[in-house]
Amino acid sequence: MTVHDSSYRVDSMIAEDIDAYLDLHRNKSLLRFITCGSVDDGKSTLIGRLLYDSKMIFEDQLASLEADSKRVGTQGQNIDFALLVDGLAAEREQGITIDVAYRFFATEKRKFIVADTPGHEQYTRNMVTGASTADLAVILIDARKGVLTQTRRHSYLAHMLGIRHIVLAVNKMDLIGYSRERFDAIVADYRAFAGSIGIEDFTAIPISGLAGDNIASKSSDTPWYSGPTLIEHLENVELDVTLDRDKPFRMSVQWVNRPHLDFRGFTGMIASGTVRPGDAVRIVPSGRTSTVARIVTFDGDLDVAVAGQSVTLVLADEVDCSRGDVIAAADAPPQSADQFQARIVWMDADALLPGRAHWMKIGTRTISATIQPPKYVVDVNTMAELSAKTLSLNDIGICEVYTDRPVAFEPYADNHDLGGFILIDKVTNATVGAGMIDYALRRSQNVHWQAIDVTRDARAGQKNQRARLLWFTGLSGSGKSTIANLVEKKLHALGKHTFLLDGDNVRHGLNRDLGFTDTDRVENIRRVGEVARLMSDAGLIVLTAFISPFRAERAMVRDMMPDGEFIEIFVNTPLEVAEARDVKGLYRKAREGTLKNFTGIDSPYEAPRDPEITVDTVTMSAEEAADLIVERVIGI
Incomplete structure (x- = not known):
């Protein structure tokens, strides 16, 4: 579809063309990725260029973009590609990204959802939001500035959040004369840091988002670079489609479906594994067991359901199960505990008050939790473990978390759905932190409520x-x-x-x-x-x-x-x-x-x-x- 052709009108497409277009894209794989880095590294410009080069801009959008570019006084170019993504008025006025902007585009090989995340330190929490669902991270570096603190922080967060595919996009190569020596020095500097935090491999690409070098086509100004263009890499990177289907069955209950007295089902999205009627399941944290009687969907009952599908399970027994519980394979259930060690990213301008109760949302359950004083916080520049009594804005700390009741969980490294959580202020309802569970504390497994007969x-x-x-x-x-x-x-x-x-x-x-x-x-x-x-x-x-x-x-x-x-x-x-x-x-x-x-x-x-x-x-x-x-x- 040539979207720059003003004579092209979607409403004139015949039904067969629409169906063919949808079928073309329906079967493509989907890659979710983020762009991140420091302020003014060119993230929004890069995404605008990707949309432009993949012909995902309609004629009216292009005309509006050209007009906006003239209004804001773009120099040296006809189009300011960043305006395609920077949607907030405050962003355009300041020339920075504040919010997380999601954009869709597609090539002949793959579909993409890209999140443009803020570079400013004040908005690191927004970067965490975008990274939480991403498969790949494009870390941008201004070739003139090299590796900065925010570059390190975003790389650390991306790795901590489980993103295993990293692209190091050294941007604005046109402003340093496409210097190979400068590019190599930046890559070497980043490689030393990446190795220290566990990033074993990354792909480095010299680019210019403004000029389009090595974005959709090879640049003649970098003859010394023999690797793929950015779009080629995004199209061909092999995702760890790990095979959540091969893991034990897990489904967090989102809703108890009880339309009438003759039907009671438990609705949710299958996080991992496979389930069939007749399978033995266990409700966590209660530990009660049953078997699957039916797998119900809008289109009818299924003989089998797999990870990624939203279904309603009808169990053979009347067991106590409610929103937030996890239905799991009976012979391989997740753990449950009320005390954990977790890595926490603090996102609030007000520092953590250890011991204060917050709402903790994990999976589909919301419970009360308190955060203990951190064991240490991580210096993202040196990776040193620093002593601290609290967590301030953007701090990354190792803390113990106590919940007011046992909750089903798995370490974040094994299951993002059951290992990741957010913290919500009980008074303001603001999200103040995000966390990743490492493991349950041993004492949480050894201390149990003793039943007492006199109430x-x-x-x-x-x-x-x-x-x-x-x-x-x-x-x-x-x-x-x-x-x-x-x-x-x-x-x-x-x-x-x-x-x-x-x-x-x-x-x-x-x-x-x-x-x-x-x-x-x-x-x-x-x-x-x-x-x-x-x-x-x-x-x-x-x-x-x-x-x-x-x-x-x-x-x-x-x-x-x-x-x-x-x-x-x-x-x-x-x-x-x-x-x-x-x-x-x-x-x-x-x-x-x-x-x-x-x-x-x-x-x-x-x-x-x-x-x-x-x-x-x-x-x-x-x-x-x-x-x-x-x-x-x-x-x-």
Whole structure:
């Protein structure tokens, strides 16, 4: 199809031509690849050139492109190919790529989906997004600048994400006079680095995205280069189509299909292996077993299904299986654990707070997870393992990850679907990190829940009450401890069984090793939450009086408790009122600079957005606040 011919109109094609065109492309193999590297290495220009040379630009697009090129003042050329890919206004204004742009093109031999990923360090997280589904990475290097830090970072990430086909595209060769010596020096420099991170082989090509050298056709300006053009290499590279079909059967359940009482199936995409009716399967992590009765699709039942197909499995037995579970070969199931070692790429401008709970999305399951302080972070320039207490933007660290329940997994090197995960902030819902599981910690395999016959409901029933956690939060000096103490006295007088955990008292014992940094505050609340949960398991009404300044940690404790048993009580006192009270003299010290990380002064307080109870200590006395809380709690 000649797409530059203005007389050509798709709507004039006869049906036979359309069918022939679709059939031509339907049976071609598909290569997904990314372009990455440092800022202004020419990634967008290269992709624009690939689209142009593969004749994937229609006449109206070409006219618009020429007009845009003139408007932005392109020099030395009629077309600015980068404008084909840089779609955001901010990208065109700044001349950089911000978002991940996906483009499709095809040649006579193969179909391609290419992701143009940002080069700027600030947008490394977008590069990880593009690389997560790629088969090949084109690492661009500006021939004038050589191997840079971002080149190393992107190469390390591509290798870590499992991309085994690397093309080193030394771009802008026209700006260095097509110097073979410079090209060889860059390749040697990159080879030394690549070997240090485990990249055993790569293909180096001297190119000019602007002039088209060695993109679709050999360049007469590089007679010393005898290798393939970029398109030739992309067309002929042998993918590791590994044969996910030869691996044990795995399917993450995405949806429980229950249209009526006579049908119950489990829908998902087969990640690996082959399955047939009659095959024995195991549900992970529960371990329950059954056999496959039917393989259902929209087009009818199948006799066999393989990796890559989306199907609904009907099992012979009524087993407990839900979204996020993995249906696997009974004799070769994946592991399950709740503690892992993982490599984490931190993608948020705010540093990791170790111990803070995040949502962890792995496969089709979303669970709560906490990240421990990193064992080390990797310096992508030297590959040195550096000591660190947290992860900052773009850091790559080795960390232990704890989840709130066992999850089915496989090491990322064996299965990207069951070994890769993302981390989501529970408050903002922003994706803050991506991780790859290396292995389960041994202690996660050796420690198991012990079944106990006397339940928390039985213990609470014996006390003629319902277990609850009354979580008082507010600024220092707001009156939390005073009100909590009054509430406990009133509940005790009503015959209720209670226990009060006060912030200052806990720091004399359980948490005496913790300071007042953000990280220590997170750990302080985590420990208190665990203790409060155990006390509520005993059937008690537990009261806690802690500043607990962060919404994320209060949400973490809420998630520990059964629905309806976490009662957040916001003691709402303006900062100026709390500071005027200053019973302990803490605000004065904070203002003088002798007390650091004090909430409300040089450390933030995140007020509850939707607490169960709010008391205003400006308009009501402590006694009135306590009466209101007791009335509400007894009525719940």
